[in-house]
Amino acid sequence: MTELSLSQPSFALDDAVALLMRTPTTLDALLRGMPEWWTRANEGAKTWSPFDIVGHLIHCEETDWIPRVKIILEHGESRTFEKFNREAQFEASQPQTLGGRLDQFAALRRENLRALAELRLSDADLDRTGRHPAFGVVTMRQLLATWVAHDLDHVMQVSRVLGRQYGDDVGPWRAYLRIISGQQG
């Protein structure tokens, strides 16, 4: 992205893992023990609460990232990834307390990072390709980078959903708060 002023090294698996191992702790620090009205509040119809978002992250750990890594390694482009269920966090199979969801997300992430380490992916493996149901051919590197960016996307979303609950309370300061005004930047 040319808009970035600092040079970024090429994608490195160690960097990705550095972030992936931190996400469960980050969400735990932000959410565990918070008032329930707040962690169950969303941004309106068909939007997700922090509770919902952690459920979504659990489902991704179960069905998306490492399963797709293994499909690439075992089948390459010949087997299309399964479609992802974006509504799984509303099913009864998920833990029904936020603490339970945070625990399960942390445990699944630990297992998945252990599985990733055991695969000992080489630079050549990062160039291997698979087939996405919508995008067609994708690389292992893109899949792993997306795992990272997806974590950060949802940390961002959790912060935003929490912050917006104070939209009225901040009064005139809403003009300075991008989290309330909805502006980027």
Add this chain to the structure above:
Amino acid sequence: MTELSLSQPSFALDDAVALLMRTPTTLDALLRGMPEWWTRANEGAKTWSPFDIVGHLIHCEETDWIPRVKIILEHGESRTFEKFNREAQFEASQPQTLGGRLDQFAALRRENLRALAELRLSDADLDRTGRHPAFGVVTMRQLLATWVAHDLDHVMQVSRVLGRQYGDDVGPWRAYLRIISGQQG
């Protein structure tokens, strides 16, 4: 905000403190020990890196929230708040390592929450008013709610700045990642 589907209780100081005490731990979990290229990267000219953002939060603890609370209690609307310096994080007085900044932010937040508790603000105190240099009359409640929303705004920003560094690496998945595409929602 009528767009929110779940009912929110009226602003409560205990809720605000529940979030405020978590922010240093959240940022510590997300940032400490991460690769330096990543925590020093920004979103382009005149934008902030995670390192810069933690410096900004330090300066807010030193000059904004609790000092303004005290101005309201001592002077009401008769003394306008000091203008805030949005560039203080680029000054040499700030710690020059991310770990040092995280430590300082956590220590200042602890002190400020202790000072807040010692003030034993009543519901009537939350209705007290002060004078903002741009907005005019504001309430204690609005100031404290803004402290909370401002924390979350910058947790959101840190996540976004980190995620955008992977903007190229995710390939076609950028279409699904609001953190990269810049879309809200």
